[in-house]
């Protein structure tokens with residue numbers, strides 16, 4: 764998969780407040796999801812978008828303006844997040860830190876990274892109601908169809924829609940949503956070599 768297959772600006776579905784009982788549970792409620800609060804290093808921005816679309820609370824180093832290894836490790840500890848990194852040396856150092864063991868991802872391609880994330884026990888499917896903003900990890904709230912503030916980049920015929928409570932971007936489950944679902948359906952869990 765090329766870099767162009769990933770989620771794009773403006774057409775990023777994702778969403779919902781995840782709080783009512785009718786839909787599927789929040790990622791944080793998913794049984795068996797290991798350490799579902801994540802912190803991804805600066806090399807994993809595309810992966811961050813996918814994981815947010817799957818409902819995981821996914822902080823991203825560049826969003827948080829954290830680059831130095833020691834600050835990343837501290838942030839993971841402070842927010843009880845599992846560090847996910849492509850940096851072998853960082854993963855090795857972070858193994859001694861408090862909290863969940865870091866997840867080292869070797870591949871460059873995001874589809875292969877997703878395979879290793881799946882192998883680590885994370886369920887990678889789209890929620891019926893998007894929960895997290897792919898752009899900033901904020902929570903998404905359903906928007907009333909009659910909301911007069913609907914921006915012009917949202918197609919008129921799209922419903923339901925959601926809006927990020929943090930960055931205010933709107934989301935809907937259009938064709939892009941289906942493409943991401945197809946990508947996730949093709950993910951093959953892949954355990955890295957020991």
Ligand SMILES: [Zn+2]
Pocket residue numbers: 896897898899900901927928929930931932
């Ligand atoms: Zn946002």
